[in-house]
Amino acid sequence: MLFAEHSQKPQSLEGSPPKSIDFFMTSERYNPREAEGKWQKKWAERNTFQTDNADPRPKYYVLEMFPYPSGRIHMGHVRNYAMGDVVARYKRARGFNVLHPMGWDAFGMPAENAAMQNKSHPAKWTYDNIATMRGQLKSMGLSLDWSREIATCDPTYYKHQQRLFLDFLKAGLVTRKKSKVNWDPVDQTVLANEQVIDGRGWRSGAIIEQRELTQWFLKITDFAQDLTDSLDDLQRWPEKVRLMQKNWIGRSEGLRVRFALEKNAIAKDSTIEVYTTRPDTLFGAKFLALSADNPLAIEAGKTDPKIQAFIEECRRMGTSVATLETAEKKGVDTGLRVQHPFDPAWQIPVWIANFVLMDYGTGAIFGCPAHDQRDLDFARAYHLGATPVVCPAGQNAAEFEIGATAYDGEGTMINSYFLDGMEIPAAKEEVTRRLESTMIDGKPQGERQVNFKLRDWGISRQRYWGCPIPVIHCDDCGTLPVPVADLPVTLPEDVTFDKPGNPLDHHPTWKNVNCPQCSKAARRETDTMDTFVDSSWYYARFTDPHSSDHPTTKAADHWLPVDQYIGGIEHAILHLLYSRFFARAMKATGHLNVKEPFAGLFTQGMVVHETYRGSDGTWRTPGEIRIDSTPEGRKAFSLSDGSTIEIGAIEKMSKSKRNTVDPDEIIGGYGADTARWFMLSDSPPDRDVIWSEEGVQGASRYVQQIWRLVHEMRELSEGVAMPSGSLDERATAVRKIVHGHLMKVEEHIERLRFNTAIAEIRKMTNALSATIAAITSPDQINSDLRQAYREALDVMIQMFAPMMPHLAEECWAAAGHENLVSEAAWPQLDRALAADDRIVIPVQVNGKKRAELEIEHDADAARVEAEALKLEAVARELNGRTPKKVIIVPKRIVNVVV
């Protein structure tokens, strides 16, 4: 026997009083504090959740977004990992070889900030936090393979990341270029576009400045087309995330048009190129506008002080992304003129405008005020006119005028020479075709072009606590990769954070090295990688986390893609797009053979909580108040002085609003199972869940309910085998309850509908309790019924085991099993039992329900109709009239139409 016999010694049935169910009841309550630690230890001893890569069963890889070791886990983690654990445990029971690993996204700014404050080392802070959080996760009873644990700050991890960087460099997927970057003045580092939110740093919240720096870039734009196209194949991703990525990548098809410049003293080129998605509106052109950073604009500024002043004004404005949002449309006429492509006599003025971006398209546009709001605003400010060239259906072309709003809808071409009368798509095609075949300056005047909003991913960060970029700068040999044999380039341990900026930059012995090529004095790259690089490939590393020679091995090909990935919607763009890029880049460099890392994605909602505010306006924690529920509503009072507390809005748990709940306290008080159960039960997993004390108490009550029910059923089924052959009516009814609900629970879990899966389990336990309550005397309990309860007991425990694993083990042992329910195979569903042979269907008259009809499930339409019409309530409604039509939807409904 594996375990000491369970202490519960249920009473014998003999001599028990009839009627009440009290005689079944155990006097002991289930004690999660004792049980949970015991089973966690047992799982660890038996390596229950360790996964063997060589296991021949079909694989299933379930992964939750790994945490940043910030200090302690929060309720969001509990929700995320509870969901993943249900999937992992369920799939394991269903016979899959499940990979369910955990690790730490361990590089990042907070460790440096803590180091500055506490004068300790970021590594110590990080590893201390990891130790704390690992303990907390273990107390949740997650079925994780801890032998695969990784931390991205560990040289055994980032060594391989440096190797990937060098391979990407060799493959041309890395560039170093001078560019305008988003500079976070608080964190003193660069941020990627994706990390700037509403003009502020995603972490610091500081207003972002624009600076020009030399940076390392990963060429995510090389895959822009495939990254957008492949979204269509990600069937098991939320539509919302795919759409957000699609918009972010921002593919557009248009035409690059060359306008011939009139002779002038400024321009070196004889044409100006613009990019447009609306070549159909070419005859509505009123001006060309250059970006202030356009080389031609800069050239023009050199000879004209007025233009120079305007460019400088734009630069000042451009230093803050936030100011762009409110900026008026402004510009200056360069005096340059271009020819209209289809009318050499038509001169168009060339302006410099503050709303034209240099890094999209060609840094120049043609303005069609009638059909583009920005162009219209600009044209109104400088009286450039707005001739409509597209007329909406139903409008008189001669009278159609543009007011304050540009018209960007469909319509017919007007005022447009040879395009007149065409619809927009035909006009686009016609202009494109004509300009493609006209040559100017030895090139076609128009060329089809696809543009993307997506920019290359700048990964240089001027920080210490990150993965060093493995590159050496030599004055003679240039920028050289660190030889692979010298990897990892480890971080120096003796650093100080007393000066602003990058500590690596102030560390002479680390920074100064010899050139790997010429051996002369050279300098290490002191930038480290954006921490999003660390999390862009960890899912692959988990498949063979201790391989020391290579980032990945054949195991990655076996396990990837991740079958089910679960995490927050906040990563819809950043992390998920970078990971998709990384998989492609790793495929291109031979490290992977898939390009999509996550076949299934699920984005969970947040954990939210009521807020509480005292009369003095200060926030109060849930622990500082007491709530009274009355028919008039809920009222809150201060525990310390009894004063009235205002119950505020339900908001995301945050330290500032003081509405957080500590997972440790919940797990310590109610047990992990109760926390997991409530977290999964109360809301659909993709929506926010409101954490409430009452809800947790309900879950806790249910744990005890199950404990009692298990003992009742154990009593009833003592010493009998599982059902075989057909049983009597009473017993079959019990079996039908079990299999009917088993089928539904399976469906709900497969679709990740944890809340409805839990409702189904509760329905089943309610129904089983009712059958037991209906037993009025012991002589009603025959061998058939005992067998049915024997099965019901096991199946019930297995059904809630993925959500409440500790309680399930305790019950499983109480039911007399010597193995672990975590290692047991999922019960075999009997579909015949799951289906009902008599069903109740509603009967409507003229679409209103008037009666119910109970009938065999396989009754044919004629019989259903005959029986329905016989019903008294139906006859009464008909009142002698003959039905015009009777609609019968098998097993669903009868509708009698009069």
Next chain:
RNA sequence: GCCCCUAUGGCGGAACUGGUAGACGCGUCCGACUCAAAAUCGGAUUCCGCAAGGAGUGCUGGUUCGAUUCCGGCUAGGGGCACCA
């Protein structure tokens, strides 16, 4: 400004491809047990109405034998992008 999502009892929510609206839970009320309380158990709980019955899924129009579900218009809340030509 553009794009997307959501709207169901006092509350969280359920209702597979159009087919009994309100499952399951929370809260509340009534009852049992108790000297009492807690815990536990049983019952009620969309609204109006004593009842028969009627109304009802944000508002509004449509398709249909039948609409929470599909289509059009609107309102409110939430999210994403944001001078991307």
